[in-house]
Amino acid sequence: MKERRAEPSGWWGAVLLIATEATLFACLIATYFYLRFKTGEWPLGGIEKPSVTLPLVFTGMLVATCVPMFLSVRAAKGGAIRAAWWLLFLAAAVQATYLGLQVHLMIGDLHSFRPSANAYGSIYYTLITVHHAHVAVGLAIDAWLLWKLSRGITNYRMTALRVAAFYWYFVSAAAIAVVLTQLYPSL
Amino acid sequence: MTVSTPPASVRLNRLERIWKESPGVLGWLTTVDHKRIGILYFFTSLFFFGAGGVEALAIRTQLIGPNQSTLDPATFNEMMSSHGTTMIFFFVVPMSLGAFGNYLLPLMIGARDMAFPRLNALSYWIYLCAGVFLYVGVFSGNAPSAGWFDYVPLASKAYSPGPGIDFYALSLLFVSVSTTAGAINAIVTIFKLRAPGMSLNRMPLFCFAFLAVSFALIFALPALSTALILLELERLLGFHFFIPAAGGDPILWQNLFWIFGHPEVYIIILPAFGIATSIIPTFVRRRMVAWPLVALAEILVAFLGFGVWAHHMFAVGLASATTIYFAAASLIIVIPSGIQLFSWITTIVTGTPRFKTPLLWIVGFIVLFIMGGLSGVMFAAIPFDQQTTDTYFVVAHFHYVIFGAAVFPLLGGMYYWFPKVTGRMYDERWGKVSFWLTFIGTNITFFPMHILGLDGMPRRNYTYGPEMGWTGLNLIETLGAYLLTLGLLSVFANLAISIFKGERAGNDPFGGDTLEWSTTSPPPEYNYAVIPKVSSPYAMWDTEDREEDARNLELGRKTLEGGHETPASTAVDAEWDEVLEMPSHSGWPPLVALAMTGVFAMIILEQWFAAAIFVVVLALTVAGFHLKEPEEA
Amino acid sequence: MSPLNPHSPAAHHIATLWWWMLVVAGIVFLGAVAMLVVGWVRRDRPGLPFLGENEKLNTGLVVLFGMAIPIVILVALFIVSDLVLLNETDAPQASSTAMTVTVIGHQWFWEVRYEGKGAETANEIHIPVRTPVNLVVHSADVIHSFWVPELNRKIDTIPGQANSIELYAEQAGVYRGQCAEFCGLQHAHMAFRVYAEPMPKFEAWLANIRKPAREPTTPLARQGQRAFMRDGCAACHTIAGTEAKGTVGPNLTHVASRETLAADTIPNTPEELFRWVQNPQSIKPGAKMPGLGLGPEKFHAIVAYLTGLK
Numbered sequence A: 001m002k003e004r005r006a007e008p009s010g011w012w013g014a015v016l017l018i019a020t021e022a023t024l025f026a027c028l029i030a031t032y033f034y035l036r037f038k039t040g041e042w043p044l045g046g047i048e049k050p051s052v053t054l055p056l057v058f059t060g061m062l063v064a065t066c067v068p069m070f071l072s073v074r075a076a077k078g079g080a081i082r083a084a085w086w087l088l089f090l091a092a093a094v095q096a097t098y099l100g101l102q103v104h105l106m107i108g109d110l111h112s113f114r115p116s117a118n119a120y121g122s123i124y125y126t127l128i129t130v131h132h133a134h135v136a137v138g139l140a141i142d143a144w145l146l147w148k149l150s151r152g153i154t155n156y157r158m159t160a161l162r163v164a165a166f167y168w169y170f171v172s173a174a175a176i177a178v179v180l181t182q183l184y185p186s187l
Numbered sequence B: 001m002t003v004s005t006p007p008a009s010v011r012l013n014r015l016e017r018i019w020k021e022s023p024g025v026l027g028w029l030t031t032v033d034h035k036r037i038g039i040l041y042f043f044t045s046l047f048f049f050g051a052g053g054v055e056a057l058a059i060r061t062q063l064i065g066p067n068q069s070t071l072d073p074a075t076f077n078e079m080m081s082s083h084g085t086t087m088i089f090f091f092v093v094p095m096s097l098g099a100f101g102n103y104l105l106p107l108m109i110g111a112r113d114m115a116f117p118r119l120n121a122l123s124y125w126i127y128l129c130a131g132v133f134l135y136v137g138v139f140s141g142n143a144p145s146a147g148w149f150d151y152v153p154l155a156s157k158a159y160s161p162g163p164g165i166d167f168y169a170l171s172l173l174f175v176s177v178s179t180t181a182g183a184i185n186a187i188v189t190i191f192k193l194r195a196p197g198m199s200l201n202r203m204p205l206f207c208f209a210f211l212a213v214s215f216a217l218i219f220a221l222p223a224l225s226t227a228l229i230l231l232e233l234e235r236l237l238g239f240h241f242f243i244p245a246a247g248g249d250p251i252l253w254q255n256l257f258w259i260f261g262h263p264e265v266y267i268i269i270l271p272a273f274g275i276a277t278s279i280i281p282t283f284v285r286r287r288m289v290a291w292p293l294v295a296l297a298e299i300l301v302a303f304l305g306f307g308v309w310a311h312h313m314f315a316v317g318l319a320s321a322t323t324i325y326f327a328a329a330s331l332i333i334v335i336p337s338g339i340q341l342f343s344w345i346t347t348i349v350t351g352t353p354r355f356k357t358p359l360l361w362i363v364g365f366i367v368l369f370i371m372g373g374l375s376g377v378m379f380a381a382i383p384f385d386q387q388t389t390d391t392y393f394v395v396a397h398f399h400y401v402i403f404g405a406a407v408f409p410l411l412g413g414m415y416y417w418f419p420k421v422t423g424r425m426y427d428e429r430w431g432k433v434s435f436w437l438t439f440i441g442t443n444i445t446f447f448p449m450h451i452l453g454l455d456g457m458p459r460r461n462y463t464y465g466p467e468m469g470w471t472g473l474n475l476i477e478t479l480g481a482y483l484l485t486l487g488l489l490s491v492f493a494n495l496a497i498s499i500f501k502g503e504r505a506g507n508d509p510f511g512g513d514t515l516e517w518s519t520t521s522p523p524p525e526y527n528y529a530v531i532p533k534v535s536s537p538y539a540m541w542d543t544e545d546r547e548e549d550a551r552n553l554e555l556g557r558k559t560l561e562g563g564h565e566t567p568a569s570t571a572v573d574a575e576w577d578e579v580l581e582m583p584s585h586s587g588w589p590p591l592v593a594l595a596m597t598g599v600f601a602m603i604i605l606e607q608w609f610a611a612a613i614f615v616v617v618l619a620l621t622v623a624g625f626h627l628k629e630p631e632e633a
Numbered sequence C: 001m002s003p004l005n006p007h008s009p010a011a012h013h014i015a016t017l018w019w020w021m022l023v024v025a026g027i028v029f030l031g032a033v034a035m036l037v038v039g040w041v042r043r044d045r046p047g048l049p050f051l052g053e054n055e056k057l058n059t060g061l062v063v064l065f066g067m068a069i070p071i072v073i074l075v076a077l078f079i080v081s082d083l084v085l086l087n088e089t090d091a092p093q094a095s096s097t098a099m100t101v102t103v104i105g106h107q108w109f110w111e112v113r114y115e116g117k118g119a120e121t122a123n124e125i126h127i128p129v130r131t132p133v134n135l136v137v138h139s140a141d142v143i144h145s146f147w148v149p150e151l152n153r154k155i156d157t158i159p160g161q162a163n164s165i166e167l168y169a170e171q172a173g174v175y176r177g178q179c180a181e182f183c184g185l186q187h188a189h190m191a192f193r194v195y196a197e198p199m200p201k202f203e204a205w206l207a208n209i210r211k212p213a214r215e216p217t218t219p220l221a222r223q224g225q226r227a228f229m230r231d232g233c234a235a236c237h238t239i240a241g242t243e244a245k246g247t248v249g250p251n252l253t254h255v256a257s258r259e260t261l262a263a264d265t266i267p268n269t270p271e272e273l274f275r276w277v278q279n280p281q282s283i284k285p286g287a288k289m290p291g292l293g294l295g296p297e298k299f300h301a302i303v304a305y306l307t308g309l310k
């Protein structure tokens, strides 16, 4: 692994990509509150307020995976590739469970109200689905990295691991913003 | 580069061999060379300029007199919407960022390619596919027809049932992917690949402009994407965001669109400013006056542009406090424009101006920009805007700033860098003639629009009655548009003929100020045999540095001919950091773009299952794209 | 139809604002161009003596022309237009107006209602001269924009939102207005007229408009009325006092009292009316009224009926 004076291009690229994705979330959340403050009742049309506990617990789970991601990068930097691999694997397993549980919750929601019901339903599902899509992309990155790391480490893979960790920090931060927005009517 | 010693020619041969591009069509399909990609961007966006121009001429021909029926109302609305959409999204932005940015940025900073060469190729192919996608709609009779800002509810399913709006929304989402990738690429290139020694305060102003534009794009495009995604969810899947009966609000669209839309107009103008600051010093033989202020102003314009969006919405009945805030912000943004404007003017006046063709276009640009800018300021007077919004006065304003101020420098830039790109000189006399034709044509076309607007003519009217008294000026405008077309055709004819007939240009026909003039015309694949030494923003005028480069070549220093390599440096001070191994040609970018086209095509056909399959194909091509591990990371 | 031909205080203010801005912009423009002309005159010669060398002075010039002077101008413009004049064109206070008129934009005509007076018409707004009227606008479909340039600024009509401006005419007269926000195929033919009349004339007009429609007096007109009710017209149009209660098209109770048809597209003469009812699509392609193909006889009868609806 080489010593660096400057961050590699890939890191810069990832930071910028995350900046633009973060703006996308900001726009969606702004849309949520814009719609909310245009009407008196919220949720609209007699839809039940979201229940708080499970989404918060799941989000906590996702945010917790930042720790193994962080440790995985540290391990890889220190040359402990096997440790890095297992830490990444742990994170990925929890993240995948998170996505599964969230999708399960969402299917439950779909039984009680549909996105086409009204603006509340529409922005509710749009917001959380966009976030789930980001988690899914993150899992694809994890899988790819696990495969790559199983065959040793290079500068390129080191950067990729750092970028993946960075990505998950962002997805976790976005998860907090999204879940607080999602639960806002009940808070 | 003239070579006198054998060691130097050995090195050049080796560079030549390592960087060689594949010949033929396959070479162009798989190229990752920023210069070739720039040329691809150039011709593609020129084609869209032609398409948008034909649409403009159709509009003008329909409006030549009262109650004409060259176009029926439906066709007129399609022409008008396609004209705006094409010109903004498929001509100016790709032309300035894609063609000029791609070709020139690495050259100006002394690099051998962009930071992510394959991503760069991918941006191009996505752009091409998105443009074709939109025009498949136009040619299949499904052109968008709700104007370029596509207000709902007119653009909702209830009032625009056909797929035209879906072509609009999906092609813009599609092209946003390309633009975002291009912007990220440009920023990283500027931050990472500047020749060692080119600290930020030694970077040409051109690069500052492109840096500012790229940042603006990164933060502006998501607002557009959000708007488009919401619109398509509403149109295709029955979601509700904009219909009041279901708790939505049509003004939400306007906010999201203009949060993107206003930064977009500065995204359009800033590259033009950058080109102006390249051409002026060369032809007035003088450094820019107030250089730091100009660099700051370029960045400030892009930044402040995010705070003014609601000045497009003064007539929707917003609260007064809101409109007042946005009016104030619109006035503040005049200051950085004023600084740049007077820096150009003072530089010209206090230098030794030679009014060669490129400088003529810049002077024309300055005049037209003042005109367009001053009418823009008037809109910041809210009551006046509330009178003139949605009239031809607005059409006049934005064609002065867009066509006059953003396109003129692009045309001047085409003349200016023509010798660099082709190795030949354009025809100076015809260059001047083409300028005057276009300049006069522009004013004849767009100046009377101010008067028409003040005479009450609303925009986007497919016709008007003879009793309105708008006939004479409309006739003049249409004739002006024909003259203007003649001017543009003479520009392109001049350039096209000069490719074959022009005199040999040599490396530096104008005594240019920036690095690109130090290499051969056209530049070799590797741009520079020796990584150039830089100690000021006017690198070409630092003759000792250039002599040192020549010595380095003979001594074989800093030639990096060990592989497909370019140096990377630190972001601010540009200290030498590492040598990067750059990827060479790759077939994946066009494949990824094709897979993405499949996804969008299936969405518009509402074939959800097939769309899902294409998403998988897309994921596979993206994986393929990453099979090879380049050093670029 | 020009904002520079003002007939109300608000429009006057805006016109005056424009002329002042034009003068200042003209000076700024000419000043900047004059500097360029100096450059042109001294082309190919080394820079201006003295100035050319002194970078400090040059930067000073940029700051003076690019910052200092503009700031003064911009602050003045801001105070005059956005703090002072803005009040003139703002939505009126409910108490300051004498009456309220509601205008509803439709693709592509204007529905006009006199609140609390039970009067309804289309594409024509009558107001008493020198009387402030509170104009409330809505939309029935897409966004339109209500604009009578000689009387006031424009205001968008937005579904789900009520906007208002003041309508005030200093002089009696007819003022043309037009839809200014792009609203689809016939955006170009969505005009209307404002008639500012002395109070007695206005009141007479209003008294007539409030009445139900006149009964047809000739056999032909009676035949026309029957056709109107049975052959489809009534599904879209309202004629007060009859069974026609449609709300898709303009209210026709007093259609013969109007000067124009189809949102100021054609004059209201029997010939033009015939042409319109027979084939509206040839006059206003895309309009939401179909040609019903009832044959010339029935259409003549319908025209006879409609021309009696004064």
Ligand code: HEA
Pocket (backbone or CB within 6 Å): B265, B266, B268, B269, B311, B312, B330, B331, B333, B334, B337, B338, B341, B369, B370, B371, B372, B373, B374, B376, B377, B379, B380, B385, B388, B389, B390, B394, B397, B398, B401, B402, B405, B406, C028, C032, C065, C066, C069, C070, C071, C073, C074
């Ligand atoms: C290249 C693109 C470009 C540029 C640079 C600008 C520049 C400006 N624009 Fe423009 N604008 C558009 C493109 C652009 N615009 C487009 C496309 C639309 C219409 C979209 C649509 O509806 O379809 C539009 C519409 C538009 C509106 C909405 C009009 C309406 O629809 O009602 C407004 C309102 O404030 C506005 C303001 C401004 C201002 C204040 C500037 C300022 O940045 C101008 C600053 C420059 C100068 C002022 C000149 C130079 C400076 C001096 C000479 C110094 C001295 C000056 C003074 C003392 C005043 N623009």
Ligand code: HEA
Pocket (backbone or CB within 6 Å): B046, B047, B049, B050, B052, B053, B054, B056, B057, B059, B060, B080, B081, B083, B084, B085, B087, B088, B091, B092, B146, B147, B148, B149, B395, B399, B402, B403, B407, B445, B459, B460, B461, B462, B481, B484, B485, B488, B489, B492
């Ligand atoms: C970059 C932006 C751009 C550019 C360059 C132009 C250029 C022109 N525009 Fe456009 N215009 C817009 C952006 C632009 N416009 C926008 C955003 C709108 C608003 C749309 C809306 O309301 O939604 C608009 C609206 C608009 C209208 C108002 C329509 C209406 O409200 O009803 C009119 C009317 O005259 C007009 C005219 C013209 C003309 C005559 C040109 C001319 O300058 C065009 C001249 C160019 C050519 C004639 C092409 C030259 C030929 C070639 C390059 C061919 C060579 C190459 C090959 C053959 C490969 N434009």
Ligand code: CUA
Pocket (backbone or CB within 6 Å): C105, C106, C107, C108, C143, C144, C145, C179, C180, C181, C182, C183, C184, C186, C187, C188, C190
């Ligand atoms: Cu109604 Cu335009």
Ligand SMILES: [Cu+2]
Pocket (backbone or CB within 6 Å): B261, B262, B265, B308, B309, B311, B312
């Ligand atoms: Cu703007």
